[in-house]
Amino acid sequence: MFDPQSPLSDQVGAATRAFLAKPLRLLIGGHWVDGTAGETLATSDPATGRVLARVAIGDAQDIDRAVAAARAAFEGPWSRLSGFERARLMRRLAALIEANVRTFAELEVLDNGMPIALAERTSGMAAQMWDYYAGWAERIEGTTTTPPAFVGEALTYTLREPVGVVGQIIPWNVPLSMACLKLPPALAAGCTVVLKPAEDTPLSALLLGELIQQAGFPDGVVNIVNGRGATAGAALVAHPDVDKISFTGSSDVGKAIVRAAADTLKKVSLELGGKSPVMVFGDADLDLAVPGVAAATFFLQGQNCMAGTRIFVHESIHDRLVDGLVAHVAAMRIGHGLDPATDVGPLISARQRSRVEAYIADGIASGATLAAGGEALPGPGNFVQPTIFTDCRPDMRIVREEIFGPVMAIQRFGDDDLDTLAARANDSIFGLSGSVWTRDLSTAHRMAGRIRSGHVSVNCHGAVGPNIPFGGYRQSGWGREFGREGLDQYLETKAVTVRL
Template identity: 50%
Template sequence: MADALYTGQFCPMFIDGKQVPAQSGEVLGVTDPASGRSIATVPRAGASDVDLAVAAARRAFEGPWSKFTPYDRQEILLRIADLVEKNWDELCVTDTLDMGLPISRTLGNKRRVIGMLRFYAGQATALHGDYIENSVSQSMITFTTREPVGVVGAIIPWNAPTAASIWKIAPALATGCTIVLKPSEDAPLVPLRLTQLMQDAGLPDGVVNVVTGTGAEAGAPLAQHPDVNKIVFTGSTATGQAIARAGVDTLKRITLELGGKSPMIICKDADIAKAIPVAAMAVFAHSGQICIAGSRLFVAREIHDEFLHRLSEYAQSLKIGHGLDPDTDLGPLINARQTSKVEDYIASGEAEGAKLITGGDRPAGAEFDGGNFLRPAVFGGVGDDMKIAREEIFGPVISAMPFDTLDEAVTRANATPYGLAGGIFSRDLSTAHKMVKRLKAGSVWVNMYHAIDPAVPFGGLKMSGYGKEGGVEHLDAYLDTKSVWIQTD
């Protein structure tokens, strides 16, 4: 099906506008998670490579990039958007091959991803300071300016490399910052290709740099680097905590979008036919490998049994396969390590007394050989204190639990260290409004799930991180405010 794409080619990093290997000469292999076959190799960067990338970003920030006006930056972003749109199919095939998400879903992200670039292009010319009527003296003029923070270090996960790359790079470019991007070693190919397209759009050398490598060898040196002014990170809570600690000595500005264990609440008056596919795909859309997965499913007791029966039937109907098959609903997990981790969670659920209603095993057949596939799992009889109800699994596993009252549902939904997202299904918008206000989550969807818009802020509460991405609020994290006083007499 995709033999022509298994080239095993070497894909170099981008530093200072040039494609370069790691100084050590070492490489990392990139594999297709659906087959285990080698796709490519990338440089295994270390601290010395990070130093070069940060130095290039600093030179660009203080040099040619500093002369670009907001209008110039807007033009660059719009040209990048046009090139991404022109090469969209190629990017999607690479993304699917790299990390397994079905091609129907990568192709379907086009409007959102290109929309991000054009949204931030619009914002580039809308940034401004304020004139402040001085209350001290009429002979003074006071105003503020908004200035870029400087060099940004961005570390992204493997589960959405196209969107994650642009979500980090576009606001940096709009505000006049420069950036060093460290993609996951499991899915580095699209970020490298995006950087090529940005160079083709006329971006000066050193404005966007990409270093490939492991978190310990490349990510940690980037987070700790004294000449990086801001770190933006998407990934696990444990790594986010380490990054926050690393930023203490240099007082870096930090944005963290971390893990989640999001609740989906199905009220007794919900439209079950509409809620079933939404509740299922709130978890199964990326084989559960998504931070906002609505993996804790609270269902009103009056409809609980019917809902679980129909949910399980829906899960069984989903087609599992290679992501390049346009009919595939669920692709593979990212690697064998993650697959084994999810299997351990499934085993713990059964050991603690939850009932595995469907799925959780590996599908049989030659087409699954070498791949990291699991059938989507639905658990019933789950207790709030069970491991599968408390910890982020990052796999295709739903833990369903009945509730009797809305107060109970909200209390239990909030009883988690996480606060990234939540969902509510109810025909009564008064009920939905009351529950939205009480849920401790950064995003709440009503009678839907997973909607994300470039103009709408996104981010978590509690152990799900801090800071927002998306919307005008996003740009504040890339800007410093300077107060200016002028004596006119």
């Protein structure tokens, strides 16, 4: 359990300490219950290794219970609420999240390791997601169209109806944000949900469950089943009474989900891996590009799917950009996320740290030049220095594979035409995000159009928001989240023709 005598305890509020001290169970049908098998799992601070809490976890039987509760709510009280009533509940929840932003942020830091400033910002954005989709709950509309001629005089219209019971599986890298980009559009559409948090970071989802109850959502509308992917996650994907799965995580697991969902032909949306290109042209503003490119790679210690880890830089500014990045990285402070001065926190686990170290070793062995970082820090915690490689080739693993860690791979380009540069940028199995850095608006728009990714930013990276669709091409996934497109993932269209 969290140690109130630890050196950082004075930076953790009473609400956080109280939350960690109580039993942390599963939310099924409006009740907090233990898993059927009575099993628990420890969740730890990745900066210290200290156990924060033990959390009840579920298995296939608990998924059965949760799906049954979601189905009963979908066919019962939730179906009788209008969009305006759903919106009222969602706005009430948004206010509760805003009132508890500091507690959410502290739990995110302790459970995930991210710096506190980032945790507060993402927790605030989580509340915005509920407000944004509350507006859509009030605006779900069908259309009228021309009926078929053989029917005669008639009225044909469409209805937009909820998909039904949805299974949502979220990753560990931004736990609260991931829950709050999936739940709001599903509930706005009128679906009910079984949410499986990542076993490494369950805490913020459980606090969110408490606030969902406080906001007055009917029992069973949101069910939260902590558990391992191989048991609870697999049972949720295969369950015959789940109408849709929404998953964020690795491409390999996404492919396994598609195979498992095939037997029931349930709908599937996937937000998967990335290896995003960052194109820095010779006329780029280096005062803007240096910190921007560094943030593109090292945001969340590189543990995010849209990380800009493949850097393409024009030879005329290559050395200046690299010198600026090396100096920028040297000034970044590595430490516990609760320290306000921390820029870079720990990786999520010792396993992930070892994975990143292996990629760094492979980069060196492959002939890339190590310009900065490259080492894990001694002592407790899963800390790895922000790492910069130059002289990279397209065939290197550090260039081609998603590392999910703080590793940047830089390649040069010359006076190539935009089609040639775009071919280099698109030489990947992924297509999630990307960015272009230039003062030339023509180059910016033309390059943005050529990059085969679901999201491209100019003179910034990863400019996402509740209203901006986000998702990938190729093996970065199926479908979109955020915006109206995110709502569409949870709706069916029914056509009705009435002969008059």
